[in-house]
Amino acid sequence: MSRATTPKAKGAPALVIAPGATIGILGGGQLGRMIALAAARLGYRCHVFAPEGDPPAGQVAAATTHADYRDHAALERFAKQVSVVTYEFENVPVETVHLLEPLVPVRPGARSLEIAQDRLNEKTFANALGIGTASFAPVDDVPSLEAALARIGTPAILKTRRLGYDGKGQATIEASSDPAEAWQAVGRAPAILEARVDFEREISVVIARALDGTLAPFVPVENRHVGGILDRTTAPAPITPTLAAEAEELAGRIVDALDHVGVLCVELFVSKAGGLLMNELAPRVHNSGHWTIDACGTSQFEQHVRAVCGLPLGSPERHSDAVMQNLIGDDVERWPALLADPGAHLHLYGKAEARPGRKMGHVTWIKPRSS
Ligand code: AMP
Secondary structure (H helix, E strand, O other): OOOOOOOOEOOEOOOOOOOOOEEEEEOOOHHHHHHHHHHHHOOOEEEEEEOOOOOOOHHHOOEEEEOOOOOHHHHHHHHHHOOEEEEOOOOOOHHHHHHHOOOOOEOOOHHHHHHHOOHHHHHHHHHHOOOOEOOEEEEOOHHHHHHHHHHHOOOEEEEEOOOOOOOOOEEEEOOOOOHHHHHHHOOOOOEEEEEOOOEEEEEEEEEEEOOOOOEEEOOOEEEEEEOOEEEEEEEOOOOOHHHHHHHHHHHHHHHHHHOOOEEEEEEEEEEOOOOEEEEEEEOOOOHHHOOHHHHEOOOHHHHHHHHHOOOOOOOOOEOEEEEEEEEEHHHHHHHHHHHHOOOEEEEEOOOOOOOOOOEEEEEEEEEEOOO
């Protein structure tokens, strides 16, 4: 097969990237690893660009560049060696994408990153689309925190605007808390204060959007977090078909507004009153979509590869219901028992050291579809 169906003319990068080509992945974690595995199944090679040594994705990729995201020379060399670039985590600097964009198609584009990297942008963007969120206010110092608390009340959560993940960079504020201490706890970085939502459950929608704008949402799933980290995903979420349809529609509105190409995850709270409030966006494949590998016709990783290569999407239909359990830190030592369980599908990420809080792998159990 040819490397690309459309010749790569100067200034007019190929739209469709055919199997045989090389996909560049910014980021070397388990998400990149699973993208590379799905890409290999479709006949693509992957080239991982990651700052850390021995990245999990590098173990299964055709090539790895070990360099900083701001190393312009390394990025230019990388761009020459790949037909399309994607990213597997949202904290890639936007300037990296801006540097690559004139050289090679970058999918999803910079706008998805810009919105999702900043919690204030993200919530403002959602509200502008008519999507509800917890009440929020920007915080830049102790006086603005005090003003935000007077407006939003307690309990509330102070979160850094940028670079927070898995509950990091967050402080809960109760009526008795000292605002100055909370400000200190988030490192005195630009932040937002959010009302703490009294939710019934947390759900997410993982959705793919193709280059031609076709949408393919996976069924909404329920997520349980422990200590701010995803612990378990249940597919489908036990919600009404009406609410599920509302969540899928809302996710479609988001990817359309971003002109997103690839997979994106929308995390939502189902409020006790039964409404949906957006918590955050991940402009990439997501931990709450791992179950799709074992329970759907097309996994989130294959959908992502299809979308960024300009191919038609596969069916997101599930053939089974599923429960996905993350293996965090020492949990990974359960691997012999999990291998002995005939219903368990074990996925390990090739990480040498099992530090507390580190995602080492996951396991998915599937059962016949309930509905
Ligand atoms: P985040 O990093 O924003 O995804 O937060 C991690 C987890 O903290 C979420 O999945 C929720 O379980 C909880 N959380 C975050 N923000 C809120 C909020 N405004 N109200 C209630 N719980 C929250």
